[in-house]
Amino acid sequence: MKRNLAYVLLLMLVAVASCSFTNKTFENDDKDKLLLDLISYVLEKGHYEPKDLNDDFSVNVFEDFIDVIDPTKRYFIASDIEEFEKYKYQIDDEIKNTDISFFNMVYDRLMLRMNDAKEIYKEVLQEPFDYDMDESISIKYEDEPFAANRKELKERWRKQLKYATLGTYDSKITHMEKDEVVSKKHENGQTVTEISNVKLDDHDHSAHTPEEAEREARKSTETTLDEFFDFVDDLERKDWFVQYINTIVDEFDPHTFYFAPEEKEKFDTSMSGKFEGIGARLQKKAEGAKIVEIISGGPVWRDQRLEVGDEIIKVGQNGEEPIDIVGMRLDDAIKLIKGAQGTVVDLTVRKVDGSLETVSLTRDVVELEESYAKSANIIKGDEKFGIINLPKFYVDFNDYSERNAATDVAKEVERLKEEGMEGLILDLRDNGGGSLKTVVEMAGLFIKDGPIVQVRSKDKGKDVYDDKDERIQWDGPLVILVNELSASASEILAAAMQDYKRAIVIGSKQTFGKGTVQNVIPLNNMLRSNEHGDLGAIKITTQKFYRINGGSTQLEGVKSDIVVPDRYSYIDLGERDQSNPLGWDKITAADYKVWDGYIDYDKAIAKSKKRMEASEQIRLIEENAKWLKAEQEETEISLNYDTYKEEKLKDKEQSNYFKKLTDYDSKLTFKSLGYEEQLFTKDSVLREKRDRWHKNLAKDVYVEEAVNVLEDLKINNIKNGKLASVKN
Secondary structure (H helix, E strand, O other): OOOOHHHHHHHHHHHHHHHHHHOOOOOOOOHHHHHHHHHHHHHHHHOOOOOOOOHHHHHHHHHHHHHHHOOOOOOOEHHHHHHHHHHOOOHHHHHHOOOOHHHHHHHHHHHHHHHHHHHHHHHHOOOOOOOOOOOEEEOOHHHOOOEOOHHHHHHHHHHHHHHHHHHHHHHHHHHHHHOEEEEEEOOOOOEEEEEEOOOOOOOOOOOOOHHHHHHHHHHHHHHHHHHHHHHHHOOOHHHHHHHHHHHHHHOOOOOOEEEOHHHHHHHHHHHOOOOEEOOEEEEEEOOEEEEEEEOOOOHHHHHOOOOOOOEEEEEEEOOOOOEEOOOOOHHHHHHHHOOOOOOEEEEEEEOOOOOEEEEEEEOEEOOHHHHOOEEEEEEEOOEEEEEEEOOOEOEOOOOOOOOEHHHHHHHHHHHHHHOOOOOEEEEOOOOOOEOHHHHHHHHOOOOOOEEEEEEEEOOOOEEEEEEOOOOEOOOOOEEEEEOOOOOOHHHHHHHHHHHOOOOEEEEOOEOOOOOEEEEEEEHHHHOOOOOOOOOOEEEEEEEEEEOOOOEEOOOOOOEOOEEOOOOOOOOOOOHHHOOOOOOOOEOOOOOOOOOOOOOOHHHHHHHHHHHHHHOHHHHHHHHHHHHHHHHHHOOEEEOOHHHHHHHHHHHHHHHHHHHHHHHOOOOOEEEOOHHHHHHHOOOHHHHHHHHHHHHHHHOOHHHHHHHHHHHHHHHOOOOOOOEOOOOO
16 A cells, blocks of 8 residues: 555654653753754754764864855954864764854854954955956855965955955946047037936946046945944844854755744745745855745746846845845845845846846745646647646645646646647756655656655665556657756656656756755754743755666756756756765665557657757857856956956857847747636736747747657657546
């Protein structure tokens, strides 16, 4: 009998909580020490792959915590680090003994150095910057040593602040350069040069000479830093301690995380879909906050100007002076980005191609409708194919029958069949995952029956989750589209269809590579009594996914049958780019039989690869991907304005060159299904959204190639099979 995944997980969590009552009592008058004791115990007993608390672990926590609180190395000096190093091999022992001496020492010194920094940046910004000087700055901060003394530290601040002012200086000078210079003859015969057609931005009210631009750039940067340190001053000791706890937790894997009480409340809200912000998931980087996922239906998704890989470096509020978030804790940066629905946030962003851009977004809740499955007809000559876009594997946890991804996809498949679909594309690009139950049911739409995924818990055997329904919703040609951001549940479905040879997977070299399951444990549940109030919760990795062929989807993801380059092909994305990911491994394969529907499965793949090699659009995409990689690897930045300007213009020209990628036309026609056409008469907004989607699909070379593959598969269609009605 197939086990219920939620039930299995619940039993495991109850077992973890029960251990606290039978094996260990948590009593400590110091809330910080109690928190450390609780979390270390849960990690030891509940994590899928607990770490040994030894000297190596201690060194990692030591280095990572310092990097987290001083990523650009502009607070601590070398002598501070030397003092801290007496704890370098003792943090593991401190954790075991609920000792927080290392944290206390680093925290006290950080407060001292931040007060020093307030004086230093004021001193630096009192003197004009010389943009004619030939000098540069390395932004690969992890390779830079800590400053030996205050003099060296001030010089580091000088270069970092000069770098920070360059963009502002350039924008003000550019306004002057864009002014139209007009020469006029006066009656006395003299020629007088006048300036006209002055173009101003939202924050400027006059043209600037170089001297004025330099002075204004320093003033703007000083205001930004004043606001940054005002923000930091509002942080309490407990906020920094949470950062320390999460440094320890992060050593186990990138998806294990401690939520302080207020953050747990936000997490609960986000899981229910009722959250306000920009609709993007961020990752901390030394140079800002990197966008690693865009949530369908959110402000970023609707705006279309931001993309995965962009780094947010400043955050402003509705036209006000922005705050520099470089070096800021990610949690604090997110607090600046989030806000009340309807308010405007201004994001200064370093794009994937290295260019700087300011994007203003109106905060809003995610449009849940845009996270649901949607479909369209694809017309090519006298042939008709179908495409279903699935942003995530959604489900109503309170009532599974209310609405879920599997049921919705089944309905769309049936509608497409009724309209004459000859082949189906299931688009899982950018799909970050979701409900495992919906994956199992959705996979069952395309096979007779059999195993879909294997799940293994800590110190336990594997559980195999099967499709037991022998009906087949669609037995015709099937292509699945993936990219580097297809994760978790998406990878399970793509892997199952690939192992059965039921579908051809087209997309990136590999998918994201998240093959783990997390569960949230409220820490208050671990205590008999508690005088400290809400202690928050820990999200902990408890299980691992495996394909039916036995291989894990962890780290390696799913490798596409047909690899199509995209702009992220050479950029570090996915699980491999996370800190401390769990490794790949293999277990015994499940008992399954390969689908016998396609005669020339391998031939279809070979023909596609040949088309890819001859495609000019694919060649241009590959060229763009390599250029983006080269841009990201450029870590030495000139602080000479002429050189900066020259490099900026070259980047702009190259970026414009690649914009012709968006001019591509596949000559395919996309049309909404009949039931949607009827809705358009009453819902013009829906029509606009679908028109936008269809327009983008027509430029999509990956969809075009998926249609070509469907044509090849259609020639050698299914040997046997019986189509069924929608599964309930």
